[in-house]
Amino acid sequence: MTERVFLHVGAPKSGTTYLQRVLDANRAGLADAGVLLVGERHLDRIHAAMAVREDPRLEELPASAGKAWRRLVDQIAGWRGDAAVLSYELFAVASAEQAGRALADLAAYDVHVVVSARDLGRSVVSAWQERLKFGLTTPLEEWRPKPESVQGSEWGWRTLDPSGVAERWGASLPPARVHVVTVPRPDAGPAELWNRFADACGLGSVRVDLAVPRANESVGVVQAELLRRTNGRLRHEISGSRERSVWIRDLLAQEVLAPLGSERIGVPDAQSAEAAEVCARAVSRIEESGYVVHGDLADLRPAPSSDRLPSEVTEAELTDAATACISALVATMRDRAEARPRARTTSAPAGPVVPPGTRARARNLAARALGPYDNARVRQLARRVEELEREVQQARRLHLRVATLDDVVRELLLDPEVQDSGVTWAALRDYRRESL
Template identity: 30%
Template sequence: MTESSKAATGRAVSGAPETVYLHIGLHKTGTTYLQNVLRANRDHVRAQQIDFPGGPGEPVQAFAVWDLQGRRPRGAGDERIAGSWDVLVDAVNTSGLRSALISEERLSLCTLRQAQRAVSSFPDSQVQVIVTVRDLGRVAVSAWQEEVKNDQTYTWQAFVDSIKDPSRVAVKPARGFWFRQDVVKICETWESVVPASRLHVITVPRSGASADVLLGRFASVVGFEPDSLTEEPAWNNETVGVAATEVIRRVNERLGGRLNQRQHDKVIKLTLAPMLAQRTEAARFSLPPEEMGWITERADQMIEALQQRGYPLTGDLSELRPEPTMGTRRPDDATEPELLEASLDALAMLAERHATSWWIRKQPDLAAVAARAAQSADLASKTRGLVFRGQRRAAELADKFPVAAKAMSAVLSRRDRARTKAAARSRSEPK
């Protein structure tokens, strides 16, 4: 029986899809954008016979991959992880749809044994592996920023000095960077468990291209119509500017690793970083010119290796060669005034977020107090409340409009005259 007929038979018997696509990253190659678009349009994709698991009540892909690799959050447990790979596999193998898509960049970190288990989990389906790749110049600065978001304290210079030194590849931060970005080794791992003809390389378009280009390339491999994905994603992993990144790095230094991974993710990565990404900075940062030499050499080696291996390609390998970027800044040239401004913005935004969430939580208690007060309040009390609210509103109008300010001045003058007369009468009356 041929592989395709086995897949078809398996689908008829078990509901397994004919094809399972494993999008394994790489990190910092538009994976968050693609995943968020797919999450927002899960029903539209499903209507095209493609299962993208992870909706309400369904297994979470990220937890499943953590389970596959035995990962757990630093300093904290998470009961949602254990057993989640098998739950995800069961959901895919019983989906009854033509195809299934799992997109999780941590799959790029799989060992040979973990990759074998991942592929063998879908025995009735043909497994296709998708690798998205981006030029190392943009990846390097983006990866450093991501390290900072994830509780690291390396300066840009310490980071780049490490990743360009072959003798330091076994220690961080170089170790983590090349684990995630050595596309040749990553493809070797997966080529050992699927034929090279089923390992698809998609290049990320150059800076300035529409995100729709990457989505279109990805859709052409998986087999869905990108124009049908009309729902906007709720959130994207936006870039934080030069000053804001340095503020986060210094906050990490002050925290000194006291937060576990889930705490840090909640407060810094998922709260503070998106807030600071909303700030408008004149220019984004990019790879400094002095780093172009070594990183271009490494990129050329990567391009040559991918050409020799002949993987199915969507895009253009020339897009993986770094190019100088004009009008941008070094990652580490924030000035002290800029850092102060970003710090104050961060403090203000966090204060507003904390106050707003506290006030929302407080509302049920306030409502209960108000209900009890309403039962006992007399007419005079209610009248005093109305008068006070009217006075406060008048004061607010006076702060905004000259006419109201003039009226407020007259009211205050009358109040002063009344106070003076009352004091005079009090002094003249016999004690």
Template identity: 30%
Template sequence: METDCTRDELPAGGGVLTPLSAGTRLLHIGPHKTGTTSIQGALFEARDAMARHGVEWPATTRHPMEAVLAACARTGMMGDVEPTERHWERLLERVRATGGRTCVISSEFFADAPDDETIERIVGQLGGDRVHVLVTLRPLARIMPSQWQQYVQNGLRMGYEDWLEHMLGKPPYEKPNPSFWRRHRHDRLIGRWARVVGPQRVTVVVVDDRDRDGLMRTFEALLGLPARLLHPVADAVNRSLTLAETEMLRNLNKEFRANELPAELYSQLVRNGAVMHMKNACAPGPDDVKIGTPRWAVEAAAGIGAEMAERIGASGVRVVGDLHLLSSMEKPVGRTEIAPRIAPETAAQALYGALAAAAAAPVRHAAPAKSRTVHQTPSKELVRVLGHRCLRRLRLR
């Protein structure tokens, strides 16, 4: 593909990537599922070492999610604490405190900024002309299964193939997750930010999954850091769910919604209890079935990727890596004749995680006696009562 963009090879491939000027505020906007958690963990872990080389990490955590959600006028995940403007103001205060030093801020939720006006405000508050935007990209075919299971972790009840039909084959492609194409129509995402900061202040990095350390080396080169300063940080909590684990959670989501249980309960007991403990305690084995994308969806994603690559290449932004990867055709995983089954150990760990989260909220008041026994009460009513009791205990902490 012939393009008129500025092109650099990844440092790992022997090319030279010119560092950004001192005092730059590098803003990594994701989007989701493009190596963001990995690079955020590496940057946070190396924050003290980076500071000795003139580069600051102004956030107090490895991902200032609440601050960025507030800046983009986005709600938090289902049942989580609502982000406030104060979250964003605190991050801005720490950015200003870095003075004339280089700093780096990373959050995939910047990709959710709803319009040019919001982007302009964010850029202006972070330093205006000092801001350089970094976008990391992967092929859609690799993003889609990871993004679907992430939506399931936030309450989605739709199956994968049905979800793919809605995202790829049923216009206007906004339901059930309108955020998907705002994040992952990458040419338009880059266009929105380039309109505000100018294409000369946008760098696009095409992540090559065959080069596990390539993204780390690119960040080092852009920030003027010594080679091999950044290292991946082990994070079991961020691993993707297997197909069986996702299907278990999706069916739980159906029961949860059918019984009208509170969103706060989902956050505490399901996402931050059952799912998080299951991820920490259980590593997928070789026999676990991964989420497979059917051939028609892989072909559709590759076609969209080719179109996006052409438009990105013509936009004038700096591209690091090979845009052809965005339209690569991966071998699709077909249907399995045997339905995936979750291991008893995994199910037990998920159940234990929910129980442990519930037990973390001590009971301060005894529940009044009921006139009916448990065996006389319909199961749906039992689930609803249990849910509200657990939520009441969580609120009493």
């Protein structure tokens, strides 16, 4: 029976994708060691976090999405091992009340909350990049994360500041069960991040394979500026978070632009200064709270940056990047067209080799792209069915009224000799012509 639950609640852009890939890749080995990786799919964890946060976007999703948190709780209850680990970064958005209700559902277990965080100056740049992927047009030098007090902000200080996340999620827990994992500086290597996380989750003795593919989700400084300018043209063409996530984030940013350049984006002086102030307060709050720290809180301080800012990108660089982007986009769409199922023929013409995984990515993208339209079509058809059902009921009631009126006319208005004769309907027509 499950005894301990480790709830990794974020923060975003703190190595969470890497950690989750390691967990997923070692699911079987963790299970053999008595550790459940909660959630069969990453999407289950996304929906569970939305349910905990009472995200209004759940209304646009199938009803099963709203029950995802309850399913994960049931999965933990059914586990026969000693421990369970649940990791998803946007649990960090939850309010203290929402976090409290979620923890109440896990009251039967020894719950530990794990919060990871990185250099807060780099966190600001990463948050700006993520906002770019959803249509942001504000230049980095003018952008600021929203204050911690702004509820529901996924890319503000509410999620980036580990002290606030730890306080909201750890309000009902002893400090010894609230863990802050700091992301090491780049020269330490990814294994050090896993070691710190494993220590926080009691996984230090579990052998895992750390050779997982690294996802390149960041865009270079030139490509980021190109994306920002492109968003200005797309704002009227692509709207809504689901459309933006498919076409701007997944296709344009991550699939096309990210492979074209990886020059790191610098941290503007104003944002670095603000991050330093937030860091000083966060370190003080964490130290005073008595939370368990895995790593060094100094890792949260903004490191000096000599990288270029988006405003320093030249027009010539943007022209070259735009040309490369168009070429890559055409090639991507060509590959997807080639990946579509075709009728088998005995002499199929030779064509370009489709890269491995392209078909799956294309099907996934198509499903996600059409999802909003499919949902809207289903809702439209459901409304039409309801209208038709109402019309049928009205027609039935009308037929009953006509039958009743027919009986009344027969009894009161027609001569008894006529009622049973073959001229009944002729008599009714005469009555209508003369009386109405």
